[in-house]
Amino acid sequence: MKINVNSSTEMKQLGAAIASTAKAHDLLLLNGDLGAGKTTLTQGIGEALGVKRPVKSPTFTIVREYEEAKLPIYHMDFYRLENDDLSSIDLSSYLQQPGLVVIEWPEVVKADLPDQYLQIVIRRVDDSWDSTKRTVEFRPQGKRNEDWVAEIANKIKNRT
Ligand SMILES: Nc1ncnc2c1ncn2[C@@H]1O[C@H](COP(=O)(O)OP(=O)(O)OP(=O)(O)O)[C@@H](O)[C@H]1O
Numbered sequence: 001m002k003i004n005v006n007s008s009t010e011m012k013q014l015g016a017a018i019a020s021t022a023k024a025h026d027l028l029l030l031n032g033d034l035g036a037g038k039t040t041l042t043q044g045i046g047e048a049l050g051v052k053r054p055v056k057s058p059t060f061t062i063v064r065e066y067e068e069a070k071l072p073i074y075h076m077d078f079y080r081l082e083n084d085d086l087s088s089i090d091l092s093s094y095l096q097q098p099g100l101v102v103i104e105w106p107e108v109v110k111a112d113l114p115d116q117y118l119q120i121v122i123r124r125v126d127d128s129w130d131s132t133k134r135t136v137e138f139r140p141q142g143k144r145n146e147d148w149v150a151e152i153a154n155k156i157k158n159r160t
């Protein structure tokens with residue numbers, strides 16, 4: 001599935017649709033260039049799950065935990081992470097938590113990921129830097145994630 005998202009507000013609304021259909025142990029991989037909107041999407045997820053404090057990019061902390069959310073969120077960002085630093089975070093223990101794991105720049109940890117996840121690829125549509133147009137492509141791996149995308153599609157369709 002591939003959809004058009006025309007503003008950061010719409011990106012957060014997509015986040016809300018993802019949040020309302022997410023279940024414990026779901027894993028979301030967010031791909032896209034710098035400034036594509038990965039953190040903005042995650043903010044939408046956090047707000048929809050009742051997180052009151054700002055959802056910020058965890059670039060320097062690797063993981064930010066939002067356990068006050070209706071479904072706990074573990075937001076990670078592996079941008080420019082060196083392989084040596086990987087030992088400092090126990091990814092598998094987060095995946096065992098009954099929450100939602102969201103990973104920006106997941107390429108570095110690809111080898112450590114389970115084979116079931118929902119990958120989301122965000123792309124700029126226009127060349128100009130200030131354009132707010134994006135496409136969002138969903139690449140589900142496994143039955144649960146295929147079902148999840150169908151539920152997200154349903155949520156978006158019913159939104160007017
Ligand atoms: N349609 C859109 N979706 C998401 N963000 C948008 C959109 N249009 C404009 N923006 C703006 O683009 C910026 C996206 O920044 P954001 O931090 O979400 O990107 P990112 O993909 O997480 O980047 P990074 O790789 O640096 O973590 C924000 O300033 C946001 O307001």
Ligand SMILES: [Mg+2]
Pocket residue numbers: 038039040057077104
């Ligand atoms: Mg980010």
